[in-house]
Amino acid sequence: MSTVLANPAEMIAQGAPRVIHNDQELEEYAGALFQLTAQENPSPAEQEAIELLTLLVERYEREHYPIPSADPVSVVRFLIEHQRLAQRDLTPQFGSESAVSMFLSGQRRLTVGQVKKLAARFKLPAEVFLSA
DSSP, X not given: OOGGGSOHHHHHHTTOOOOOOSHHHHHHHHHHHHHHHTOSSOOHHHHHHHHHHHHHHHHHHHHHSXXXXXXXXXXXXXXXXXXXXXXXXXXXXHSSHHHHHHHHTTSSOOOHHHHHHHHHHHTOXXXXXXXX
């Protein structure tokens, strides 16, 4: 057994990071993580702490605050609305205004090329535009 984990229970008893169990702990860990990531040149130990705290925060949030997946039409409608775009603004990604309209009305699915172009335009992973 590694000497780093010679006595994990003792490490936790002395205040080592542990699994997050509630929102108060989440807030404390997120605050600590924010302070660490705000540093210009974190030490190797601080970088390890950032990685560990990130894993713990992500795990808790994934279990307690899951983000529901959305269908591609809803995603594109959301992006159009929040970026104050018109359907014609997406013509370069779809090829024509009618293709945009047909997609938004549910008459057509996205092609692989359209997914790639939308992902590039909005700087989002392609998976965002794929059906679940």
